[in-house]
Structures are given as C-alpha cells and as structure tokens.
Amino acid sequence: MRRQHAFTPDELDGDRLAVYRSITEGPRAEGPRLFDLVSESGTLLGPFNEFLLRPPLGDALQRLGAAVRYEGALTGRAREMAILVVAAAWESEFERTAHEAVGRSAGLTGAELAAIAAQAPLDLGDPAEAAVLRLTRALAAGDVDDETWSSCVPPLDRETVFELTTLVGYYSTLALQMRVFRV
Known part of the structure; x- marks a missing residue:
C-alpha cells in the first residue's frame, strides 16, 4: 500500500x-x-x-x-560506520545504499561495509573507530551497559558520545519514518 x-x-x-x-x-x-x-x-x-x-x-x-x-567532529569513516550500523539495525535500504556510497568515498572497504551490513564482528586497527563501532551498535540496540561504556570512553570522549547518540537518534527517526510511509 x-x-x-x-x-x-x-x-x-x-x-x-x-x-x-x-x-x-x-x-x-x-x-x-x-x-x-x-x-x-x-x-x-x-x-x-x-x-x-x-x-x-x-x-x-x-x-x-x-x-x-x-558539522560534527567524527571522521568521515567513523560517521559513515555509525550511520551504516543504524541502517543495518533498522534494515533501512535507502540509508544503507546511500551511505555505503558515502562510506566508500570516506575510505571504508568492501569487507568493512559487508561486516557492518551483516552486523558481524569487525577488527578495526584504530581504537577510536573500534569504539565508535562498538558504542553505536550498543546505542542502536537501545542502551550502553557499563562494560561497553568503560571500553569506549576513552578512547572516545563524552562530546563524541553525545554526537553519536544524536546521530543514532536522527537516523533511527529517518528509518522509522521511511518504514511507516513505505518509502
């Protein structure tokens, strides 16, 4: 319909x-x-x-x-990883397709994009990127437990966590709206 x-x-x-x-x-x-x-x-x-x-x-x-x-402080790679985590969690085809293209441009590899889409483990050499991925996956699932917080902050700071919670909220809103309106 x-x-x-x-x-x-x-x-x-x-x-x-x-x-x-x-x-x-x-x-x-x-x-x-x-x-x-x-x-x-x-x-x-x-x-x-x-x-x-x-x-x-x-x-x-x-x-x-x-x-x-x-206007955020996240690197392009980290931001696109986070957006794609939300797209995977919500099974949002538009956001996945659009932001895989942006992610490739920001330096994400095909293997990294596939792991994010499959919600599979991904070994990242950069501790901040690994923390962004882990924290965003927790946020997309609904909460951040103490163990995840302790392993992610640091290397991330509270300002970055605020940026990530805002990103997850924004892209979750879009995914919900597209699902409801059958976009």
Missing part, C-alpha cells in the same frame, strides 16, 4: 518550498553527489519528501541531519 504523496516542485510554495530548497540547495547538494536527492521529476527521494508534510518539523529535522553530517 502506497502511503506517500510525492510532492512535485510545481505544487510547492511557502514553507514547503523553503524546506525543499534547504535540502536541494544546502550542504547535501554541495561537493560530489554520491546519491540522488531528487528524482527526474524533481520529487525528493528517501526520507526527505516526508519532511514537507509538516515544514517546521521537517526543516528542523533536515537542519539536524545537516549538522550531524557536516
């Missing part, structure tokens, strides 16, 4: 048009385009179309997503 109304650019005005432009002309549109934001007809792809249903909430959500992707 189709639950989504794909907004075309010609039917947008006011706040909906402003959110559309923030997504299509903002930081997501700059640099190399590793996945499509809009279809050939101009409708937003992935989670972004639903942001237009309630423009004030959609705008806040897209700004949060831009901050997570472009």
Whole structure:
C-alpha cells in the first residue's frame, strides 16, 4: 500500500518550498553527489519528501541531519560506520545504499561495509573507530551497559558520545519514518 504523496516542485510554495530548497540547495547538494536527492521529476527521494508534510518539523529535522553530517567532529569513516550500523539495525535500504556510497568515498572497504551490513564482528586497527563501532551498535540496540561504556570512553570522549547518540537518534527517526510511509 502506497502511503506517500510525492510532492512535485510545481505544487510547492511557502514553507514547503523553503524546506525543499534547504535540502536541494544546502550542504547535501554541495561537493560530489554520491546519491540522488531528487528524482527526474524533481520529487525528493528517501526520507526527505516526508519532511514537507509538516515544514517546521521537517526543516528542523533536515537542519539536524545537516549538522550531524557536516558539522560534527567524527571522521568521515567513523560517521559513515555509525550511520551504516543504524541502517543495518533498522534494515533501512535507502540509508544503507546511500551511505555505503558515502562510506566508500570516506575510505571504508568492501569487507568493512559487508561486516557492518551483516552486523558481524569487525577488527578495526584504530581504537577510536573500534569504539565508535562498538558504542553505536550498543546505542542502536537501545542502551550502553557499563562494560561497553568503560571500553569506549576513552578512547572516545563524552562530546563524541553525545554526537553519536544524536546521530543514532536522527537516523533511527529517518528509518522509522521511511518504514511507516513505505518509502
């Protein structure tokens, strides 16, 4: 059952048009385009179309997503590993496909991408990346026990844990919305 109304650019005005432009002309549109934001007809792809249903909430959500992707302190590899952990936990095909492309660009190997998608063990040489992976898997499962915390903080600091909890919350929200609206 189709639950989504794909907004075309010609039917947008006011706040909906402003959110559309923030997504299509903002930081997501700059640099190399590793996945499509809009279809050939101009409708937003992935989670972004639903942001237009309630423009004030959609705008806040897209700004949060831009901050997570472009203003955080995580390395590109670590950020993409964390996003892909959430995609695997939620079985979110759009996020997996989109962020595997971004992850490859950030230096993740095919073997690393496969292990993350399969939620399999992954031996990472960088202690911070290993901690990001372990902590994000715990967050995606719902909590961080004391043993996981102690093994991850340090090498991570509390600021990085805050960034990861925000990332997991944001991408879990997108996965839930795409599941509900059958995107």
